Amino acid sequence: MTVDTRAGGALAPPPAGDDFTAKLALRAADPEIAGLLDEELHRQEDTLELIPSENLASAAVLEALGSWLNNKYAEGVPGKRYYGGCQVVDRVENLARDRARQLFGAEHANVQPHSGTQANMAAYAAVLKPGDLVLGMALDQGGHLTHGSPVNFSGKIYRFEPYFVSEATGLLDMAEVRARALEVRPRMIVAGYSSYPRTLDFAAFADIAREVGAYLMVDMAHFAGLVAGGAHPSPVPHADFVTFTTHKTMRGPWGGVILCRAEHADAVDKSACPGVQGGPHLHGIAAKAVMFRQCMHPEFAAYAHQVVANAKALAAELLERDTVLTTGGTDNHLMVIDLRPYGLRGRAVQSAFDEVGVTVNANTFPGHGGTPFNPNGIRLGTPSVTSRGMGETEMGEIAGFIVDMLQGFDDPAVHAEVRERSAALCRRFPLPYRRTTVS
Numbered sequence: 001m002t003v004d005t006r007a008g009g010a011l012a013p014p015p016a017g018d019d020f021t022a023k024l025a026l027r028a029a030d031p032e033i034a035g036l037l038d039e040e041l042h043r044q045e046d047t048l049e050l051i052p053s054e055n056l057a058s059a060a061v062l063e064a065l066g067s068w069l070n071n072k073y074a075e076g077v078p079g080k081r082y083y084g085g086c087q088v089v090d091r092v093e094n095l096a097r098d099r100a101r102q103l104f105g106a107e108h109a110n111v112q113p114h115s116g117t118q119a120n121m122a123a124y125a126a127v128l129k130p131g132d133l134v135l136g137m138a139l140d141q142g143g144h145l146t147h148g149s150p151v152n153f154s155g156k157i158y159r160f161e162p163y164f165v166s167e168a169t170g171l172l173d174m175a176e177v178r179a180r181a182l183e184v185r186p187r188m189i190v191a192g193y194s195s196y197p198r199t200l201d202f203a204a205f206a207d208i209a210r211e212v213g214a215y216l217m218v219d220m221a222h223f224a225g226l227v228a229g230g231a232h233p234s235p236v237p238h239a240d241f242v243t244f245t246t247h248k249t250m251r252g253p254w255g256g257v258i259l260c261r262a263e264h265a266d267a268v269d270k271s272a273c274p275g276v277q278g279g280p281h282l283h284g285i286a287a288k289a290v291m292f293r294q295c296m297h298p299e300f301a302a303y304a305h306q307v308v309a310n311a312k313a314l315a316a317e318l319l320e321r322d323t324v325l326t327t328g329g330t331d332n333h334l335m336v337i338d339l340r341p342y343g344l345r346g347r348a349v350q351s352a353f354d355e356v357g358v359t360v361n362a363n364t365f366p367g368h369g370g371t372p373f374n375p376n377g378i379r380l381g382t383p384s385v386t387s388r389g390m391g392e393t394e395m396g397e398i399a400g401f402i403v404d405m406l407q408g409f410d411d412p413a414v415h416a417e418v419r420e421r422s423a424a425l426c427r428r429f430p431l432p433y434r435r436t437t438v439s
């Protein structure tokens with residue numbers, strides 16, 4: 001089924017005449033930046049965005065984000081602020097928190113984190129002490145920077161130990177994760193990823209955490225929107241803490257959120273501010289509230305299901321044309337192509353796709369043998385192209401020219417042809433922003 005996720009309802013484009021090229025005040029005050037905003041709009045219009053962590057926020061979200069709520073300081077939480085004049089923004093933040101709790105069935109929500117990284121930082125600091133042991137997914141197998149990278153705060157403050165996917169299948173084997181947990185005896189287990197193409201067994205993670213006396217934190221930065229739309233199992237009933245970003249599959253403003261059990265509510269709120277942040281971004285929080293409302297709309301559920309259906313269709317067509325995908329496919333919104341059979345490396349492929357208007361990103365995967373900077377994989381995802389209204393048929397087209405590019409990598413004629421095909425697809429599926437003028 002192909003759903004027109006752009007038509008009607010909460011995710012609709014703004015009314016005719018609303019112009020999403022740079023606005024008049026900005027044009028007058030700073031033509032240079034206004035021009036760059038227009039240029040970036042053109043780039044987004046002319047590019048097929050296949051980076052799985054990127055998406056298109058709705059016009060309503062962008063309006064809340066570009067508002068005068070930017071002007072208000074409100075350190076603290078609603079009803080307990082360090083500043084006066086918070087009577088209106090308290091209501092904004094309460095709406096955001098209530099909608100977050102309702103959407104995910106969570107006991108408590110903190111909507112202040114400026115990004116996914118700040119959400120993780122605050123969630124860790126709510127219950128961990130410097131030097132505590134944390135078990136997280138190996139970074140070159142799908143784990144995130146904030147899951148213990150030595151160049152990140154997480155790896156400097158806490159002692160992270162990795163768990164691994166099974167060598168034979170590339171899948172997480174929960175018996176192996178349990179064995180690692182029994183060996184490491186962590187204070188916290190982190191489940192979540194940036195590039196694992198399968199769903200996680202949250203109940204099994206919770207059992208293991210209970211057995212070793214650890215907290216369970218699920219970082220659903222990537223798949224929160226799928227959970228919100230009912231297209232993916234929810235970690236919320238199983239985890240002590242759930243963190244996520246609002247700009248990936250949620251289609252909201254740039255930001256982060258922490259959900260937790262009521263017993264940790266106070267610790268999480270204090271950890272966010274004053275722990276790791278100062279004043280909250282009220283314009284961002286208003287935009288998050290708008291996003292949560294959008295996510296409750298049946299149209300968003302259709303969108304989330306379409307993201308997964310599209311990923312499955314893209315993967316099926318790639319496999320049909322003999323491309324190797326890690327774990328052999330996908331259950332969520334993303335997949336990783338093993339480039340070794342093509343004799344290609346991630347960096348060169350990423351750059352070549354940039355030239356033909358298709359954005360992908362070079363990515364490591366288990367046992368790939370490349371380097372983190374030049375790995376042997378590329379990661380693809382469907383959230384953004386689905387937001388443009390594309391369905392399974394278009395995924396077949398995209399898979400077709402991806403394979404053509406990989407097979408004809410040294411042939412400029414193939415590149416030129418793929419450029420045409422990707423541009424044609426972009427023209428058929430415009431961004432969900434109406435525009436009346438082009439500078």
Ligand SMILES: *Cc1c(COP(=O)(O)O)cnc(C)c1O
Pocket residue numbers: 053115116117118120143144146192193194219220221222245255256
């Ligand atoms: C994207 C991501 C984050 C961090 O998000 P930022 O907003 O970039 O800080 C955290 N965890 C995971 C698993 C992610 O994929």
